[in-house]
Amino acid sequence: MLRRTRSGESIDTCLTNLINESEREYDVESVFSEETLDAASIPIFRNPISTYTRLRELPVVTGLLKSELLLYPSVGALKNGDPPLFSAQSNKLHFIKKNAPILTTFFYEKGKKREYCKIYFKILQNNLTCYVLMFTSGENVVLFNNALKPHCDAIYKETKLRVYGASGASSTFGNAAIKMFILDSSSASLADGMDDEKNSLVKSIKDINLSNQNKSSKLYDAVVSQRRNEVSKLLSSAATIAPVPFVTFFDHGGEKIDGLRMQGSIRLFETSVGSDKDFSDDSLVLSTIMLTLVEQELSKMRGHKKPSIVSTTSNESR
Numbered sequence: 001m002l003r004r005t006r007s008g009e010s011i012d013t014c015l016t017n018l019i020n021e022s023e024r025e026y027d028v029e030s031v032f033s034e035e036t037l038d039a040a041s042i043p044i045f046r047n048p049i050s051t052y053t054r055l056r057e058l059p060v061v062t063g064l065l066k067s068e069l070l071l072y073p074s075v076g077a078l079k080n081g082d083p084p085l086f087s088a089q090s091n092k093l094h095f096i097k098k099n100a101p102i103l104t105t106f107f108y109e110k111g112k113k114r115e116y117c118k119i120y121f122k123i124l125q126n127n128l129t130c131y132v133l134m135f136t137s138g139e140n141v142v143l144f145n146n147a148l149k150p151h152c153d154a155i156y157k158e159t160k161l162r163v164y165g166a167s168g169a170s171s172t173f174g175n176a177a178i179k180m181f182i183l184d185s186s187s188a189s190l191a192d193g194m195d196d197e198k199n200s201l202v203k204s205i206k207d208i209n210l211s212n213q214n215k216s217s218k219l220y221d222a223v224v225s226q227r228r229n230e231v232s233k234l235l236s237s238a239a240t241i242a243p244v245p246f247v248t249f250f251d252h253g254g255e256k257i258d259g260l261r262m263q264g265s266i267r268l269f270e271t272s273v274g275s276d277k278d279f280s281d282d283s284l285v286l287s288t289i290m291l292t293l294v295e296q297e298l299s300k301m302r303g304h305k306k307p308s309i310v311s312t313t314s315n316e317s318r
Contacts (some may be wrong), residue, residue: 013025042241044182045157045282051240053272058085058287060249060294062261069295071266071287073279077259083108085279086116088291089121090299099205103295105288116284119292120205125224128190131292132208135285140199142210143289144190148223149231152293153183153190156285162187162238165249166293178293179245180286188240191218247286249294263298268288 026082042049059078061070069084072078088105099120108118120132127148133141143154145166154162183189193216202208213220222230247268255262268290270283 011198040224042119042185043159044241044246045159046269047282051271051273052269054270055132056268056270056306057318058268059257060263060265060291062263063087066090069263069291069298070260071291073277075257078260078262083111086284086287086291087113088295090295102207103292105291107284117288118205119288122208122210124210126226128220128223130210130270132205133285133288133292134202134205135288135296137281138200139285140202141201141285141289142191142194142208142209144220146190146223146231148226149235150227151235153219155189155191155194155196157282158196160185160187160191161246161289162189162240163289163293166297177251178249178290178297180243180247180290183244184239187240188217188219188234190217190220190223192219247290249290264294266294 002065033053044052054133057074059072059075061072061078061084062068063070068092069088070084072082073085074271077084085107086107088103090103091101097210101118102121103119104115105117115136117133120134121129122132123129124144127146129145129147131143131145133143135141141154141156143152143163144154150164150166151168152161154163155163159192161180161267162183163178163180165178183232190213193213199208215221219231222234247266249266251264252262266287268283270280
């Protein structure tokens with residue numbers, strides 16, 4: 001499903017419509033607070049926030065194999081039998097091969113399927129794990145998971161991301177509601193100090209080194225030191241650019257469409273550059289992040305084990 005907002009609208013002005021549709025726990029006054037209006041000058045992924053005038057919804061479907069998830073560009077494409085936009089295939093034997101990915105995503109374009117991203121899982125410190133997403137384009141994104149106060153943090157194109165609803169290693173039970181917010185740059189993040197350009201130079205998971213991350217992020221250090229009060233204070237003081245999610249996964253309870261089981265849908269804002277059929281690199285990266293978390297939550301619901309450890313260097317543990 002694709003919805004274009006009226007001319008002149010953007011993420012900071014169409015929030016009310018989104019609230020009316022699915023986020024009724026927020027009120028209009030809080031959305032249009034002074035802080036929200038001030039945020040209009042803040043860039044998102046190096047683009048002006050005012051350019052995010054498109055709202056897209058992507059169905060998430062279980063493939064013929066239970067170890068595969070399919071992401072379609074729209075419900076119409078799903079009903080018409082069109083190829084998916086993405087597929088995510090879990091590697092059930094990743095624990096046998098050292099440094100193997102737990103998940104691999106593939107992108108479908110013009111009838112051809114090509115590898116898009118490999119996702120690895122690492123245990124870093126007490127209460128802290130991460131997913132390392134290594135894209136074939138050379139972009140690498142580290143998604144940190146806080147088990148002390150469950151949430152995920154990442155930095156992509158100088159923009160701080162925070163995801164709530166992914167239980168990660170904190171629970172053996174899956175969660176069906178996952179929301180990604182854009183953090184204000186002044187808010188503490190587990191990913192503070194990450195160097196996007198330096199990370200993108202790394203070609204192998206074996207070369208990813210996060211051993212000094214606790215020196216760069218006070219939230220990271222508080223989590224691994226189990227200072228719960230400090231963690232709670234840092235999280236409660238965090239500010240988001242807008243009080244509604246930038247990306248959301250909605251659970252549809254396995255609804256069947258033409259014999260395919262629709263687990264849910266991913267809804268995200270994106271820029272209006274290009275035609276409605278075009279998907280920006282940013283949308284693809286954000287969809288991959290969400291699909292990774294969704295797959296892990298669904299795996300728990302199916303009774304699968306949590307991800308196992310990718311070998312880490314000796315200086316990554318205390």
